[in-house]
Amino acid sequence: MRISEVKTFIVGTTWRNWVFVSVVTDEGLSGVGEATLEGKEKTVETAIHELKRRHIIGSDPFNIEDLWQRMYRNEYWRGGAVIMTAISAVEMACWDIVGKAVGQPVYRLLGGLCRDRVKAYANGWYIGARTPENFARQARLVVEKGYQALKFDPFGFADRQISKKEKAKSIEIVAAVREGVGDDVEIFIEGHGRFDPATAIEIARSLEEFSPGWFEEPVPPENADALAKVAAQIRIPVAAGERLFTRWGVRDVLEKQAVAVLQPDLVHAGGILETKRIAGIADVYYVPIAPHNPMGPVATAATVQLDACTTNFLIQESFDEFDAPWRNQVAIGAPLIEGGYYVVPDRPGWGMELNEDAISEHPYLPDAFFNMWAEGWQDSFMPHQQ
Numbered sequence: 216m217r218i219s220e221v222k223t224f225i226v227g228t229t230w231r232n233w234v235f236v237s238v239v240t241d242e243g244l245s246g247v248g249e250a251t252l253e254g255k256e257k258t259v260e261t262a263i264h265e266l267k268r269r270h271i272i273g274s275d276p277f278n279i280e281d282l283w284q285r286m287y288r289n290e291y292w293r294g295g296a297v298i299m300t301a302i303s304a305v306e307m308a309c310w311d312i313v314g315k316a317v318g319q320p321v322y323r324l325l326g327g328l329c330r331d332r333v334k335a336y337a338n339g340w341y342i343g344a345r346t347p348e349n350f351a352r353q354a355r356l357v358v359e360k361g362y363q364a365l366k367f368d369p370f371g372f373a374d375r376q377i378s379k380k381e382k383a384k385s386i387e388i389v390a391a392v393r394e395g396v397g398d399d400v401e402i403f404i405e406g407h408g409r410f411d412p413a414t415a416i417e418i419a420r421s422l423e424e425f426s427p428g429w430f431e432e433p434v435p436p437e438n439a440d441a442l443a444k445v446a447a448q449i450r451i452p453v454a455a456g457e458r459l460f461t462r463w464g465v466r467d468v469l470e471k472q473a474v475a476v477l478q479p480d481l482v483h484a485g486g487i488l489e490t491k492r493i494a495g496i497a498d499v500y501y502v503p504i505a506p507h508n509p510m511g512p513v514a515t516a517a518t519v520q521l522d523a524c525t526t527n528f529l530i531q532e533s534f535d536e537f538d539a540p541w542r543n544q545v546a547i548g549a550p551l552i553e554g555g556y557y558v559v560p561d562r563p564g565w566g567m568e569l570n571e572d573a574i575s576e577h578p579y580l581p582d583a584f585f586n587m588w589a590e591g592w593q594d595s596f597m598p599h600q601q
Contacts, residue, residue, distance in 0.1 A: 216242045218274050221267040223260045227580035228539045230595040232256040233511035238308035246311030249513035250304035254584050262301035276309040299460045299483055306486030307517050314564030322524040333522040333557040335533035336364035339596045347391030354392045361554030364401035372588045375411045386421050393425040401428045407587050408435040412444045419449035429454035429476050439467035446473050457507035461485050462492050469500045480507040482514050487521050494525045503529035512549035516565040519550045523559040544573045
């Protein structure tokens, strides 16, 4: 079996375009991957077709390690979001092919089930007015859907520092959400790398009384020492990792004990096997993983398979019920979320197929972009039923 073609599809949604990849073999089997990279969809699509010409066509899709190494090493200028997202998508598609060829879900090829349901937390649910009342109302609706955990960024468009007035408003939002959902629901606070260490520490100390499950990306991702400084001086677990690539990229934050929860994104980190390796390295430090995933249904299908076979998995991010209402029409068989949990499918590969007719109804949107340092950025999330 050899790879004979690689096709890409860009699907427009309100705040980002999904990028899907189909890897086709000369024996008629095909596999799908996802290469969504917000704001860089055309760039990553070009990178995929560059890899296609140089490395992918003619390769045996079963030889995933060899193909990954050639795409990563032989390109010389390795790493970074664009190239790693391109590599990840192709790697994911190869696993789908292998699973279909042997008639097994991918998790069985990576160690087998640790769990048949995957607990999820809701994201993308907070839109509209940045007021305590609005956040609390919408948080209650999330819990009514069955979620026992949710995440949100209450900080507006703060950058490095935050004014006393804006800090007070942010804390009021967190207080309202905690009161609205009760003490039994987990709340996670998203920082989006907004703050300098001193500001992050000050904010975290004000958040402690609301018992958040973690403070995510309290500082920008480039400096592991700054993250470790925050982690050492606050009593809320620190989570980070979505903007780190490959096993080498997570080394510093783990060695410096800068995170209590690691959040690799298999669409950017290098694919499912590389993310499985990252989870194994994190386990050496007794750090659980909570994979990042604001992408489309193909990424979700692959990530749920990873969650199912990873011992130190904690919880899975999910935008599914707060995203484009036609989300699962473009990917038939994608895992569904029920009462705050994904049920792990037992079909071969990812257990899903792209629906090219449905994809064609949602063309690329060049203005699908949002800036989290602009006022009202959260309104870019797709409106959903309130």
